[in-house]
Structure formats: structure tokens, C-alpha cells
Amino acid sequence: MGRFILRRFAMLIPVLVGVSLTAFLILHLAPGDPARLMAGVEASQEDVDMLRHKFGLDRPLPVQYAMFVKGLVTGELMSLRFESPAMEIILPKLKNTLILACASIVVAVVLGVTAGVLSATHRKSWIDYAATILSLFGISMPVFWWGLLLMLLFSVKLMWLPSGGMGTFRHIILPAVVLGTASTGIIARMTRSSMLDVLRQDYITTAAAKGLTRRLVVNRHALRNALIPTVTVVGLQFGQLLAGAVLTETVFTWPGIGRLLVTSILARDLPVVQAALVIIALLFVFVNLAVDILYAVLDPRIRYNG
Amino acid sequence: MTPPLLSVSNLTVHFHTEAGVVRALEDISFSIAPGEILGLVGETGCGKSVTASCVMRLIPTPPGRIVSGEILFDGRDILSMSDEEVRLMRGRDMAMIFQDPMSSLNPVFTTGFQVGEAIVTHEPSIAREPLRARVLDLFRKVNIADPETSVNRYPHMMSGGMKQRVMIAMALSCGPKLLIADEPTTALDVSIQAQILTLIRRLQREEGSSVLLISHDLGVIASMADRVTVMYAGSIAETARVRDLFDDPQHPYTRGLLGAIPRLDRDQGRLAVIPGTLPNLMNLPQGCKFRERCAEALPVCAEKRPALAEIRPGHEAACHARTGR
């Protein structure tokens, strides 16, 4: 088990290098002059040159990359907009996004797994069809539009819930539901298909032949196996939630990293954009690592052979 | 004569699939006496497993449908019981061993847990320690090496033969009156097969239970069973005591099967092969299902499906050429 985890960590290193390199390159290979982009069209040539020198943009690319990584690690990477370190701006926003994402994943897992299990155990019944269609609707819903609709109904018309911002529990309900909708659908579909797969297995017949109740056969023998692939999906969905937060936070003016990313892109605050991209990617990669480990805990075949 | 422990009469089962209706069983009848081993033989796909699942009422419906018939176990009709009554019977009064031990155990639970679960289901009040003792006892009984560690092992850490022993331990855990063994050795190495069969035989003697032993191997049946039922394409071709069947087979299909077994005590030039193929269960011919492959077919065979009839006491066959009609 220990070796298994160590190996996974070792495999992360090239990905981490790749991630920082990509974030760096994406914004440095842009056509045009990055210093000019930062300074804006109205700035004078002297101002642009000064900026170029100040941010080391006149140095060779490898040196710039080294400076970028150093800035990330030491937290010295400066925001262009706010005259403060990028990390100091990002981390509080990241916390807000994590609160939102965690609330969403709870909604999505509870609803999705329940719907998927019911769908599989009531195959071809109206429950199955309803769950299937609702899941596909959930997956197909444009987050931003769904958010606007719910906001129109619950905030503007009924005035039950606030239309934006962060603070009380009531503030998080709409964004969490909106953000979790697609993941609910995906988790439900995944759980359904892995559950159907498991219910066909011989060991399910064995369990029934022992005289176990249908309930125990499903909840103990089938679900435990069916959740193994679902766990992976939940990990991937966590990434989708971090990304979806870009849109949800914009709709509900939730002060998270997604909204920060968009405003920084629009303001051409490149260091913040880069740092935010790297932070989100890192988080996602580590969540997937955690999922791999959880996967091994759930599946003894991996636990004892890895 | 004592009443049979299990008696299946006129059982007909269909499967409704995307491609059509599969007539898996047609008018099946047989019985098993207390303490008896009945062998059920036939080629792959002839309906042996479906028969076994019906007895445990484990046929998935849909796609399966029990069209007609009666299954009496200990005098009670299994097909008209409530789900709860059937459930309480499974594992306690009748238990099953499956063909493939590799896939029959749940990969995420220890073998000890899975055997213990069968006991707890039927004796919910049993305490931890006695339960553990019972499981260890069962592991010893089926000759699993080092029971103390084996109970804590996951299935993937065991060999196929050991897993099948775990399955047997599980099946025996509540002392069932009927043990159904569906090709219990087919998936195992030849060297392990004999060990498992000997084990089943020994435990059957010790416990005095009845066994429905399914196999497509007449050799296995010959060495284990008291009586044999031969199935062909969802119907019963012949039922007889083992000696009678081997000494004087009645149905041409049985003769074909026996001809296909190499025997040392008789001079045989080469193995007999039955010409032709199995009929399609979705599109069965009129008359006898074996007619197209039968050397002794009569005109009547093309019109009427032969019914099982007694040729002599304890020996039944479904063949127009034998019953003279």
C-alpha cells in the first residue's frame, strides 16, 4: 500500500512540471507583445519597455520560466492589477470555491448515487426512464442559463433566496444546486451502468442463493462493487466542478477563484491567471490521486497487489 | 417408498429476448429421493442450469417466465410460495454450488465473512465467537489449509480449487437437505476435479443430504450418482438408475452419448459422434427434437413430441421407437 502511494506520487512529477510549463507557455506564446498586452494599447512605448524589463520579459524564455516557477513556489509572483502577491489574492478565493464545490459534490453524490441505484434495480420501469431522462437533462443544462432561470424564479419572482454573493447558508443553495446538476446526472448514469454490470455477476446470484434479502444483496454485495468505478467519476467530477465554478460564480457573483480567473483574463492580469490555472490543476491532480488511493481501499484486488 | 424430497413436474420455462422467445425448458419432470444423488447430464445449452435456478427460484423474471409446472420441495410448492418464504428456504433448506468459483465469490469481502453471512442470515441471533467457530469448523471440514488465516483472505488470493471449497463450505453451512451442484468441477484443473468430487461425495454421506449433480461429463455422473436424468434441448430424454442407463440405454440420444465415451471394457474402434447439431431453441421443429439426428426415426417422430414413459420400473425414456407408439 505504501509503495503504491509512493509510485503514484512519483508519476505526478512530470505532470506537475507539464502543468506549470503549459500555464507559462499558454500566456507567453500568445501572438503579439506580452508587455504591450499588459500595459494596454494607450500606454507609451517607454512604459511598455519599462514593464518588459520589470517583469523580465526581455530575458530568454527558460529564464522566464524559472522565474515564474520560483515566483509560484515562494509566493512572490506579483499581480499586475493589485500590487500584491498573486497567491494572497488567490488563496482566499480558492477557499470560497472549495466551499461551493464541496457543497455541490455532496448534492451530486447523494442524488446521483440514489438515482443510479434505483434506476438499475428498477430497470425498464418508469423510475428508470424518469431517472435517465432527468440525468440527461441535467448533463445537457447550460450551467449559466440554468443559474439564471433558478435565480429568476427563486430570487426575482418568489424572493426566497438571495440572487448572489456569499454569507449565509441561504446564499449557497442556488449556486450549489446549479453547479452540481450536471455532476448529478453523470454520477447517476455511471452508477446505473456499473450497478447493472455488477447485478449480472455470478457473486450476486451466490448472495441471493444464500438467502440474503434483496435489500442486502443490493446494498451490501452490489453497491460496494458498483461504487468502485463511481469513485473515479466523482474524482473527475470534482475537476468539472472547479471548472464549472467559473460560470456559476459569474452568475451568482460568488467571490471564488473562477470569477477571479475571468476578471483577471479580462484585465490581462497574467500572473494571477497563470497562478490560478496552476493552483486549480494541482488541486485537481491531487484529488485524483486521493481517488486512486480510495479506489485501492475499496478494491482489495488492487490493495494487495499494487 | 418414502416420498421424494424434490419433485419437479411438467416444468416449462421461456426467455423473452430481443431476438425471440427461447424455449429453454419444455415439460420437464424428475424427482430426487432423500439422501439420493441425481445426476443431470446433457450438452451445453440444453437447460441444466435453468432447471437448477428454477428449483432455487433464481430465474430472472423478466426475461425469464415460468410458463407452467410445479416444483414440490418437502411437500411444499416452491413456485407458489411468497418471496420471503423462498428466501428463507435458500441457503437453509437447499443450497447451491456454481460452475465458476472464480466469479462466484464477491471480490470485496473476505471468504470467512461470506461464509459467515450465510449462517447469520438464517440464525440472526448467533454471537460473534460461536459464528467464528462455526466458520472455522466448516473450513476444516472442506479441507482448506490453515483455516485461521484463510477466513481473512480475499477470494483473489486463493486458487480455483480453494475457492470452490469455500463455496462448498458456504453451501453446507446451514445443513441443507438438498445440495445443487451445477458443474462444480468444470472450471477446475483435472487434478483438482477428483478432489472436489470426493469431497462432495464424502460430505453427502456424512450429512445425508440429497444432491442434484449437474454435469456434461458422463464419467463424473457414473462415478457419483445413484440415478441419472439425460436432457436434450430443453426436454428430458431418459431417466434411469446409473447401472441401467449405462448397461441398457433406451433413448437413441443416450446411446449416442455413451458411444462417445471411450470405454476400456468394450472393444471400440473409434469414438461415436452424433451427426447433426442441436436444434435452435427459438425455432423448434415439430415432433421429436432429436429426430433430425436420429438413426431410428419413425414417421410419427415428425409429428408428435414423445412423452416420457416408463419402459420398465424406474427406467423412463421419451422415444416413440421405444414406447411403440
Next chain:
Amino acid sequence: MADRSQGSLVARRILRNPIAVAGLAIILGYLFIAAFAPHIAPFDPTAQDLSRSFAPISAGNPMGCDEFGRDILSRIIFGARTSLIIQFFSVCIALVIGVFLGALGGYFGGRLDEAIMRVMDVLLAFPGILLALAIVAMLGPDLRNLIIAIGVYSIPQFARITRGSVISVRQNDYVTAARAIGENQSSIILRYVLPNAISPIIIQTTLRMATVLLTAAGLGFLGLGVQPPEPEWGTMLSNARMYLRSAPMVAVFPGLSIMLVVLGFNFFGDGLQDALNPRLKE
């Protein structure tokens, strides 16, 4: 190998699945509207008439008018065209590059495979819309850059799926046989390996059409997609959002269009998955 009778079996399975049929109908309707937009649309989608700003729903403007008095129905109809262009070209880019990389890695294995997959891992480390967002942020928002960004971010999915099925097909006897008689590598890949890996690729293509549209519209909503006055559903929503309280209907139709089309592809893709994967059927 997918022969004719299997093709008709798959078609029959799809036609018997009401969800898949609904999806197919939506897709066909969408293609029709996109193809014949100039003939169907009652007005020029970019023609402004400030006197009709936020005109309500009427016989002349069945979906009303937007802030500049442009006919929303006409903008929705031409928006279908924009969406289809984005979907088609970005999925094509991803399909060609992704399948090529996946087949290469899966078939040859070793260092090459390792390198390709690590690059894909890096791309996949930026979840969902983020990679596309970053690329658009770099290249600047317009239709071409949007297509590139969305295309690039879809590459890893195709590469992974192709690689997975190529690896499982590669071990088949007929591939080994073809290798043994010394057939040349690229013809083995094209003739034996890819045709057998085709089902998951088809499914992925269909489902990707849905994802890609959501992403494009999302970028439009953030103001990083196709720029006005070009009619694009996400961008339309982004503008409508500013008038949500006074003219909520303006926000309804673009979102509904996105949802319907995405739903169409997801419905159809779901049915396709069932039809091509008979394991799930009894």
C-alpha cells in the same frame, strides 16, 4: 468487424429506443435550421431597430426583440449556424489529432506511448472549460480561436479512448496474424485495428458534440467567445443577463436552444451507446 447486418441491427436498436429517436429528431431539425438559416429566418439577424428595443413577443417577432431591437428568432436561427460551425470544426480537429495520437501510442506502446500519454495527462489536468478558457485568453476571442481552443481541449478524450480500444484490439488473433505475415504497420492500423475501435470513437464524437457546444456557449457567456454582433447563443445570453430583471424573456430562448441541441446529442449518444454495446441488452 462491423458488417452490414450488424449496422442494420444497430439501426433497429436505435429506432426502437424513444430517447434516441427524440435525439435524432432534434439533431436533424438543428442541421436543417443551420443549413437553411437565410431562407428560414424572417429578418437579418444583425439589423438593429432601436425603436423596437425589447419589443415583446408578437406575430412578427415570435421571440421578441433584444436590446438593439434585433429579431431574436432570426438571431437564434443564425446562431444555430454559428454553433454548428464551432461544433463541427472543433470536433474534427480533436478527432483527427486525438485518434492519430491514440492509435500511435496504443499500437506501438513503449516510450512513444508513454510520452503521448503524459502530454495528455497534462492537458487533462486543466479540468473542463479551463484549458479552452486559457487558450482563448491567449489567442484572443474570435470564432477561429474559439474553434482551436475547443478542439485542443477535446484531443485527450479521443486519444485516450482510441488508445484503450487499440490496445485491446491489438491482442486479437487476426492482428497478430497480419503482423506475422508481415503486413505493413500503417495498413494494419487502418485496416484491422481502427475499424474495431470505431464504436467507442463514434460514441465519443456524438457526446463530444454536446460538450463542445456547452463550452463554446459558456465562453460566449463569459464574453470570451464569438464577439457581437455575430449571433451566438452564449454571447446572446451574456447580453441578456444584464437586462434579466426588466426583460427576462430575452434570456430564455438562447438558453433553451443550447439546452435542446445539447440534449439532442446526449439523447442520441446515449441510445448509440446502448445500441453499440449489446452487453447491456438482454
